[in-house]
Amino acid sequence: MAVVTDQVTLTVDGQSVTVAKGTLILDAAKKLGIEIPIFCSHPKMEPVAVCRMCLVEVEKMPKLQPACAVYVMDGMVVRTRTEQVQRYQNGVLEFLLANHPLDCPICDKGGECPLQDQTYTYGPGASRYDFPKKHFDKAVPLSDKILLDRERCVLCWRCTRFSAEISGERELALIQRGKDTIIGTFNDQPARSEYQGNWTEICPVGALTSRQYRFISRPWDLDRTATICPGCSMGCNVHADARHNRLGRFQARENLAVDDGWLCDFGRYSFPSFQREGIERPRVRRDGRLEEVSYEEAMAAAAQSLRRAGPATAGWASPAATNEELFLFQRLLREVLATPHLDHGRGRGEAATALEPDDAALPIADLERCDHVLLLGGQAVIDAAPVLHLRLFKSERKGVRVHRVDDARAALEAVPAEAQAVGIVSSLGRKPEVDSLQGKLARKVKGSVRRLLVPDGPNGRGATDLGFGPGRGPGYASLDGKAGRARPDWEAAGVRALYLFEASPLHDFQASGEEREWIQRLETVVLQRPRPSPLDDLAHVILPGRAFVEKAGTVTNMEGRVQRIRPAIDAAVVRDDWKILQGVAQALGADWRYRDPDEVFADLSRAVPAYRADRIGERALWSERA
Ligand code: SF4
Ligand code: SF4
Ligand code: FES
Structure with missing residues (x-):
């Protein structure tokens, strides 16, 4: 009898690799150290396969396939560098650049731009288009934090998917259709999200940039330091980038257990408060x-x-x-x-x-493993540690029931007796209520009840x-x-x-x-x-x-x-x-x-x-x- 396993074996560019079922071709290739160029794909978002940059040949499939959206199968034979693949990569880049302004010398993304890098590696040396490029207003303020340059946008949908899948705010959208598609907010209203800085980090071009970082530095001129955000007790990991001994920006430094790779705007844009002005003596x-x-x-x-x-x-x-x-x-x-x-x-x-040690008994990442989470205090708790919202939203997408409640009685009623793993998240000021709620829940439910309290300050x-x-x-x-x-x-x-x-x-x-x-x-x-x-x-x-x-x-x-x-x-x-x-x-x-x-x-x-x-x-x- 054949042995059924959860693993599949395939070859990519002649090398054999065994990965779990449900792995994307892109990730199987990565395991072999084979890089497939991407724009729209993002490891934390659902595949949409809209940019076509990752097309690869798969034996027995008549057309090229997007490696970011096709799952591996046993015996699959994938080729990532054939002449046909290279011709398509070249073509995709030529199309992307047809209307791109190529204003790299004045673009804040220059030097760390996937479009720039991939054009050098996979793109054509010159454009065959000589018709006028499409123009949009430059540096349109989306909010007091972010500028949008629609000429640079490659319509990868990462920002809109972040807004829908990661923060759940659905603030950014694709507007109009076909070649007229643009990115924007509803009715051009200023964006209000507390997580906008993340858009600038995931945008693979300089379409979304931070106003604070505008014309501050080229990435190679920055001194990068791995440290922690000073904003709150979440403890998100950051790169603090400084030039000439002045902070230029905070960037996310992914720690899956803490921040999951995201920052909130309060923390990200707090760095100007730390600029030292002059020398002081005692x-x-x-x-x-x-x-x-x-x-x-x-x-x-x-x-x-x-x-x-x-x-x-x-x-x-x-x-x-x-x-x-x-x-x-x-x-x-x-x-x-x-x-x-x-x-x-x-x-x-x-x-x-x-506080007591037990007030930290529920690790942040374990919120995803609860079946019920009580957010006692609702938005006030999120305001004290904004990236918590992203973790809770992710948990909800995985099926966790998150109850935003303001009083302990409602919290007690919200959780059924058969709950297996209950988490209580609240602010430190509500500790007495949380302690009593935890006691009552422990008597009511079958499973475990743990709590996580948000103290003040980092x-x-x-x-x-x-x-x-x-x-x-x-x-x-x-x-x-x-x-x-x-x-x-x-x-x-x-x-x-x-x-x-x-x-x-x-x-x-x-x-x-x-x-x-x-x-x-x-x-x-x-x-x-x-x-x-x-x-x-x-x-x-x-x-x-x-x-x-x-x-x-x-x-x-x-x-x-x-x-x-x-x-x-x-x-x-x-x-x-x-x-x-x-x-x-x-x-x-x-x-x-x-x-x-x-x-x-x-x-x-x-x-x-x-x-x-x-x-x-x-x-x-x-x-x-x-
Ligand atoms: S603005 Fe950036 S992230 Fe958004 S669709 Fe355009 S290129 Fe992609
Ligand atoms: S939640 Fe925001 S303020 Fe708090 S540590 Fe993370 S990025 Fe900084
Ligand atoms: S990265 Fe695969 S289609 Fe965009």
């Missing part, structure tokens, strides 16, 4: 005026004032600070100044709610894991009755000195009028921050530090994944924040001798064994908690 207030001093003098002045306040000091850290910085800062506060008052909540009315999760709050120490260690007070209670707790550590303009210390008045009355305010702040007027010591894109270290995303950030901008003139924290601690008498963030991480992982240097890039292992 300052100390003397006789009411801020005077420039050296780092050593400023750190000594900070230490002197903080020593006076001692346990009456409170420390606030941005949820965008790195794990290494947060670990050192909490040591400085708890061990050196003996104060228990730590917080990273961003508004005075908002103490940082205490490292709100790390801040809690490392004990940067009043109630728990690093690794959720008990404080043995020595818990401190949260930010809203600092005035009542008799706090006299404040050490504020900002790390990102997107996640800084936002003081209400009332809180400013209180800060104004304090005897000491030390402000460590990457750029001028509205709090400068109130500070007694200002210690310029580095912004998120200027430093090395690790941050932890909402699902507990510890990821490296790297400096995309050289800010050598400004001292590293971990060094400043160490300098202040040393000035207070601490014998700290860390030489780099890796040494801090090594120490940190002794205090928090769930964080391990050999697992950076993975989720923290809380089951191994000591």
